[in-house]
Amino acid sequence: MLVLSRQRDESIMIGDKVVITIVDIRGDKVRLGIEAPQEVPVHRQEVYEAIKREGRHSGPGKESSSLVGNREKSSP
Numbered sequence: 001m002l003v004l005s006r007q008r009d010e011s012i013m014i015g016d017k018v019v020i021t022i023v024d025i026r027g028d029k030v031r032l033g034i035e036a037p038q039e040v041p042v043h044r045q046e047v048y049e050a051i052k053r054e055g056r057h058s059g060p061g062k063e064s065s066s067l068v069g070n071r072e073k074s075s076p
Contacts, residue, residue, distance in 0.1 A: 004012060011021040017037050024031040034042050043051065 006012060006022045008022050008025055011019050013019055018040065019035040021033040021035075022030060023033045036042050
């Protein structure tokens with residue numbers, strides 16, 4: 001596992017198309033902003049595991065809004 005230190009508003013690149021930005025830090029919680037192409041599934045681990053258990057595959061445009069956060073940019 002690669003472990004990196006970042007401060008608020010700093011980013012990490014994964015390949016050429018995925019950017020993870022530290023949006024906010026409050027106590028022991030870190031808010032991440034993730035920019036990825038629509039065809040790259042992005043899920044919290046517990047959601048991903050639930051999808052696997054149910055045997056579902058979430059392709060482009062088929063994400064369940066009840067399980068996955070909005071992928072649109074939100075204002076600060």
